[in-house]
Amino acid sequence: MIRPTAKDLAEAAGVSLATVDRVLNDRPNVSARASRKVQEAIEKIGFVRNLAAVALARNKIYRFRFVLPSKGDQYLLELLQRVSEASRTLKSDLTEITVDQIATDDPYQLSRHLAAIETEEVDGVAVMAPESPQVRDALSRLMMRGIHLVQFLSGQEKLKTADFVGVDNFAAGATAGRIIGRFLGNEPGKIMIVAETMVARDSIERRRGFDSIINEQFPHLRALPSLETYGDQSRAAAIIQNVVERHHDIRAAYVLSPESRIPVSAISQHADLQKVTVVVHERTPFSEEALRTGRIDAIIAQDPGHAVRSAVRIMRARADLRDPIAAQEKIRIEVLLKENL
Amino acid sequence: MIRPTAKDLAEAAGVSLATVDRVLNDRPNVSARASRKVQEAIEKIGFVRNLAAVALARNKIYRFRFVLPSKGDQYLLELLQRVSEASRTLKSDLTEITVDQIATDDPYQLSRHLAAIETEEVDGVAVMAPESPQVRDALSRLMMRGIHLVQFLSGQEKLKTADFVGVDNFAAGATAGRIIGRFLGNEPGKIMIVAETMVARDSIERRRGFDSIINEQFPHLRALPSLETYGDQSRAAAIIQNVVERHHDIRAAYVLSPESRIPVSAISQHADLQKVTVVVHERTPFSEEALRTGRIDAIIAQDPGHAVRSAVRIMRARADLRDPIAAQEKIRIEVLLKENL
């Protein structure tokens, strides 16, 4: 037999096609005995469902939605591009992807937006938004309405019943710590730490991971308190100037936020910081170029293309009531140097 | 219109379904005018083929084959597992994957094996085998017989018409060089380099990449001539002992080969090499454990799971006469530290 079909399966199991269908699709009104006979026959003849036929017969269009921030810099742009790429590629797979750009830092607005998503119009939602109790509740309600949720690349407390796509930020921070610690060697010194804002849970976790490694493994180094740029170029220059004046042995800088353009520009322009080792997060056109030209020394990244595709695969699996393949969906913490860009 | 079908397309283009079919599948006997009308209608109504229906109608089973070495250590095992995983997952996608394990280091045997592959029984072949003129010819002949070839993770000269899955080994070596160079700091010292054999093109390219970085960027370090273990534990211990006796300032070790168990064990056991920085290639249960326990300092890796899935996607695309999505198929050179394992 070339490739057994459901009909062959029915024959092998000694039941009718209708019963095979009931078993395969978990429909009610099947006796334990019939179910067992079908299961055994599946093993015996090596029946494997033809997913193409399933998809065609179901004739279901999967509708997934990405909820992303409305403002950001290059990293957000990168992400949007990856989503629209995936959207194009997956159209032929009966999958339609839409993007909502929301002021995700306004919990009220975000919650309202999530509440307005209709169960009928969407099978899964991937949300990238900062932590807040209100948002967490809105996400829970979303799931209770039967919409599959993916917490996407963002620093929310993990909801037990939701899937998560992204890296462990504590580990990412620890990785940055290891890199900086090893790159600096044995001489003592201080490490400047810069973030857009320390309200973001991502940054907090990275900072904790970073500190844990520096304190344990590199006690001769000292990580300074986090500076916050609030995404403002001149403020960044000012606070960095201030720190440099107060500390004369700054040997490294670690940028916690995914958008590194503003802090790195400020650092590069400061005369006293030409020789510091700089580590940032996320690959963007800016950080890539900075790594090439030596303005920074390493990037800790998570591939946004992988992340998007992974989120879609997970939502797709959930929509089909399957479990995602965990091993395949793990997003790696990448360490990028000039040589492996 | 929910989702336009070929019938809708025919209507919009003002032609028959038969002509639409001819255009969509590049069949002969279509006038330029008809073809243009269909193309325009595709744009106009946003027609996208339903791949599930295509797959079902074609009812074609894709048969792909991996040709892998018959002997190896943990890295080979890892690879075999990933292939069999993919094989299981893809059965429902009408894709059957088989594995041939051949003494790939015997060009004659390998060539004969490749020559024996029938066009009828296989749509694509992924070959992992070392360089040799005879093998290269056999691969060319394979392609001329219409079988799609993927050069898989191996150090062959790239054939222009074949696809390649794997990393740039020169860059991988350079990355190792950068890591070791930065980890060692400014003090001068020597770097021991170990390989199973330097006949393998992978090792040669890595060595070249490594040297280029060390020589240019870290001139105070010196990379010693490559040692060859030939996969023999006692020989490894002996040659390493020999090198240690002749050089008293060895500060790092770099293992070129994918199988690192034997050289790293020898290094760990040597009293004078307890503090050297060790960098190896490929993640295996052994190298992972060694990184965790601090016996090695970094792993330069390429994810075998990704590689396998990528090879399959490429063979699938070629079998459908599509082009693979290059951006998605690029295998990254990963830098693994204890923190981002």
Add this chain to the structure above:
DNA sequence: GTATAACTGAGGTGCGCACCTCAATGCAAG
């Protein structure tokens, strides 16, 4: 025992497309 619920089988339809046949039309060369 009977009433009821739980199960089972037979059969049909349709998903969107590939692939095939056959007849009909157009067009150019001679």
Add this chain to the structure above:
DNA sequence: CTTGCATTGAGGTGCGCACCTCAGTTATAC
């Protein structure tokens, strides 16, 4: 004009499965 070939349309079949209906059967409760 005829011959021959390229082009086009109409129509049909089948891929493997989901989903539906309805009649018939078996187990269970009372």
